[in-house]
Amino acid sequence: MTLDDAPKMRWWNRLAHPGQFVSWTTPLILPLTILTAALMALGLWFAFFNSPADYQMGDTVRIMYVHVPSAWLSQFVYGAMTVSALGTLVWRHPLADVAMKAAAPLGAVYTAMALFTGSMWGRPTWGTFWEWDGRMTSTLIMLFIYLGIIALWRAFDDQLRAARVVAIFTLVGAVNVPIIKFSVDWWSTLHQPASVFRADGPTMPGSILTPLFIMFFAFTFLSITLQLVAMHTEVRRRRVATLERKAVRGESA
Amino acid sequence: MSGFLGIVRRDLRLALTGGGEMMTLLLFFVIVGAITPFAVGPDQALLARIAPGIVWIAAFLAMLLGLDRLLRPDREDGTLALYRLADLPMAAIIAAKVIVYWLTSALPLIVASPFLALILAMDAEAFWRTMVSLLLGTPALAAFGTFGAAVTVAIRRGGLLAPILIAPLCVPVLIFGVGAIAPMGGPDQAQAAMLLLAALSLMAVALAPFAAALAIDWGEE
Amino acid sequence: MIDLGEHAQFIAAAYIGVFLGMIALVGWVVVESRRTRKRLAELGDKRG
Numbered sequence: 001m002t003l004d005d006a007p008k009m010r011w012w013n014r015l016a017h018p019g020q021f022v023s024w025t026t027p028l029i030l031p032l033t034i035l036t037a038a039l040m041a042l043g044l045w046f047a048f049f050n051s052p053a054d055y056q057m058g059d060t061v062r063i064m065y066v067h068v069p070s071a072w073l074s075q076f077v078y079g080a081m082t083v084s085a086l087g088t089l090v091w092r093h094p095l096a097d098v099a100m101k102a103a104a105p106l107g108a109v110y111t112a113m114a115l116f117t118g119s120m121w122g123r124p125t126w127g128t129f130w131e132w133d134g135r136m137t138s139t140l141i142m143l144f145i146y147l148g149i150i151a152l153w154r155a156f157d158d159q160l161r162a163a164r165v166v167a168i169f170t171l172v173g174a175v176n177v178p179i180i181k182f183s184v185d186w187w188s189t190l191h192q193p194a195s196v197f198r199a200d201g202p203t204m205p206g207s208i209l210t211p212l213f214i215m216f217f218a219f220t221f222l223s224i225t226l227q228l229v230a231m232h233t234e235v236r237r238r239r240v241a242t243l244e245r246k247a248v249r250g251e252s253a
Numbered sequence: 254m255s256g257f258l259g260i261v262r263r264d265l266r267l268a269l270t271g272g273g274e275m276m277t278l279l280l281f282f283v284i285v286g287a288i289t290p291f292a293v294g295p296d297q298a299l300l301a302r303i304a305p306g307i308v309w310i311a312a313f314l315a316m317l318l319g320l321d322r323l324l325r326p327d328r329e330d331g332t333l334a335l336y337r338l339a340d341l342p343m344a345a346i347i348a349a350k351v352i353v354y355w356l357t358s359a360l361p362l363i364v365a366s367p368f369l370a371l372i373l374a375m376d377a378e379a380f381w382r383t384m385v386s387l388l389l390g391t392p393a394l395a396a397f398g399t400f401g402a403a404v405t406v407a408i409r410r411g412g413l414l415a416p417i418l419i420a421p422l423c424v425p426v427l428i429f430g431v432g433a434i435a436p437m438g439g440p441d442q443a444q445a446a447m448l449l450l451a452a453l454s455l456m457a458v459a460l461a462p463f464a465a466a467l468a469i470d471w472g473e474e
Numbered sequence: 475m476i477d478l479g480e481h482a483q484f485i486a487a488a489y490i491g492v493f494l495g496m497i498a499l500v501g502w503v504v505v506e507s508r509r510t511r512k513r514l515a516e517l518g519d520k521r522g
Contacts, residue, residue: 053479058479058480058481059479059481059482059485060479060481060484060485062485063484063485063488063489066488066489066492067488070492105499105502106499109495109498109499112495113491113492113495116488116491116492116495117488117491117492120484120485120487120488120491121484121488123484124480124481124484141421141424144417144420144421145421147417148414148417148418148421151414151417151418152404152405152414152418155405155408155409155410155411155414156407156408161407161471161472161474164467164471164472164474165404165407165468165471165472168404168464168467168468168471169404169418169468171464172400172422172464173421173422176421176422176425179425179453180421180422180424180425182425183424183425183428183429183449184424184425184428186428186429186432186449187428187432190432190442222496226499226500226503229503229504229507230503230506230507232507233503233506233507233510236507236510236511236514237510239514240510240513240514240517243514243517243518244517247517
């Protein structure tokens, strides 16, 4: 096989080497950070200075601009973890478990933010800080799943062994999430209180959609940036563990 | 088949002769139900209303209690390593364990449920539905529980973590389990809940052994 | 914007909460990153 007939490497193969991955993606971090900051600033400006209050909900609709992106991100990150879990188990991609591990704390925080902002939104609009409606309840369960996954990672000494176990748990969780959502919705419609707690928000004229979309992208890019940095840290952390093990055994790096 | 039955017989013998753990589980179930009136007051109407939930919570907690003896003793004495090398597929071994787990943890609870129904002021109608609901739903709890035990078997003190991992997965079982006894929406809801519960159990029992087998293999490597 | 209506405290709380959450997240990611790189340098790894 000469250089000419050697098969062309796909990008995911090029990125499979952890060291390569870190060096190739490091230049992306600064631009991503700037983009995130710009989008956040823009989104905040629109949210507070350039969008109307809702005719039904008043100014509290502005909470939606942080609530909806948080909730979206909490689901999206779990989806990314599920794909990474498949990458670990099915395709054995070396960086899939790094991605999966880096994502978990981020997803947990987004879920917590979604719950908190939802609670802040609920209090003025529907009179209570917490309501056991379908969406809030499912999000709460999602938080428990995230925290369980983080605890599972920490319970293993050997993170490489942990990777596949966490992956299968993540997948089982992913399969169960629709079931949980369905059952929680069924349950909450049975126990429907007098007030209907709808986190959908108002019908959306363009002036409200704009800050929503901007914040949506701002949050997404924040997540991507943090995910990247966290992945670099995890790669380095594993390198540290290897070097420490070697040092203990008295070998040279 | 003989290997499968062999595992069933072995685990049954271990559970039944090994120091009265079944009795402990049973007592725990009854005690959780029995202390409820002390916590919420002896008002019959209130107790009757929350009884289905209490019974299911007690069942869930009791089954969590039985989790640690499912796989950890096998790992500690080396049996798990032998199982991994055996001809019988790991999934089949786990399936055998799920069955024994159900027989030794859930069945006693179902048998003890009349007593709970009595002290929690359930009427006869609700009581029968409770029995059926437990019968249909505890297999799912057993399956999810076994999966949780398998994921945490290789971890020191994993027994503390397993309930946390299992609880979110078991929420639908609790929802449909209670819904099958005392639905707010009327009798057809009970029917729907029963069917959903049965479906959940079937699915969980069918798939959990495979997921658990993978978790054990990968945790050990 | 200035007048956020009668529920201003909740709007403020929501945004402050999110802001603090993000600061904490970013802070944690950055601190972990620095700590790991320092440890790696201590162990003599030139690849960084």
